[in-house]
Amino acid sequence: VGAGLIDQPLQQAMEIDPAAWPRVLAEITRQRLAGLAMHAVEEGLVALTDEQMDELLIAQRQQMLHAIDLERHLLMASRTLETAGVDAIVLKGTALAHGVYPDPSLRPFGDIDLLVRNSRWRDALEILAAAGFRRRYREPRPGFTARFGHAALLANDRDIEIDLHRTLVAGPFGEWIQADELFDQTTAFRVGGVDLLRLGNTAALAHACIHAALGYRPPLLLPVRDVAQLCLSPHIDWDLMRRWSCDWHLGVVFEHAFKAVAEVIGSPLHDASVNDALVENRGRRDVVALQAYTSQRRRYGGKATATILAIRGVRAKSRYVWALLFPDRDFLASRAKEGSASTYVRRWLIPIHWLKERWRLVLNVHCDRQPNPPASGDPR
């Protein structure tokens, strides 16, 4: 994951046990690391047998074929939006591959991510629908995503996916981030002779931290590498990062992402004082919000409950809760498991199940803290 990132003293190249190789290759493929693995081989950090090398090349070829195909659709989609007067910022994959990594072949991606201004998000949906990109999932109630969601996943008949964002992440942090401000933090990059917009390095670092810390549990390795790659890129405005730490409550997110980088790369990428400055204003609410993504609570409605706390105004909170408890019938039907009926009662059982499981978690923590656990029996 750190290949080509920091100068490492070249010791003996790592060899991979043939018996372990199928699992290693499967993980490389799942985590989209074939490009970085190839780089590690070319740098002499990893030594592969001819057979392993052939299989790695096949994996990377697959990822690159998909990436290049996605880029073709990105250019068409961005041209369509531009013609209609909608500004779009390219996020994550393509933007990082071309704007941040030294070679786009190192950074594969599985979909197209575009951020549009809140005020034009619905327009963008319609424009892209006319271009063949339809919403993949229903929303609980009309207008739910435009107010409380972070993005709509669109797909065309070839299964090319566009994540059309109105903010950077779902949940409480999505409520706190003022995504429209990011349009003042952009820079141009060129793909296939076309100028596109991406987030500048500081905003891209903030987004990479969000993706690495809040996206998956445990964090995927490629987003962690993105954070490291951006940390070492020029023009990071740490004062701006501090402002977002405070105004958008992101300090705990940055800290969590930088910890993940230090664990994966094996050393911190910057001085501890940088981290300290980012979290100096963190509050209890920020920590609770982070735990909604990074702890067991994530599985039991942590994000939904933390979102309720983050939404401003009682009316808006009520709208959110109402939409989740009383979604329209089509949404219920789309969520029903095969062979089972879609009823409101089943829907309402979900938060009851969450509460039960979270209560069990609380009890577990409580029992784990007991200095002298019972001699026999399972307290859980």
Next chain:
Amino acid sequence: MTRTTYCQSALVLQRRVGREVLITRVDYGAIDSLAGTAFDAWSLLERPQTSEQVVASLAERYQVDAERIHQDVERLLEELVYRQWVTTLERA
């Protein structure tokens, strides 16, 4: 007297996979692939090159007589221009 130089088109979308490059562009329905010596020639065309310069570089790399590969390189460049992967520039 004018000399023709060749350079990768700015419209190309490309990815390198080992010693192979995958190429396409927005209005092209397929994805082409250049491997082996064609990949080497393609890499040279990152900067404008005359056909003689490409021939000389490849001849040196593969330790072969430039005359022997001259025709093959010319044919490859023609093909790349035809497919619009490469653009040409006439220089005095």
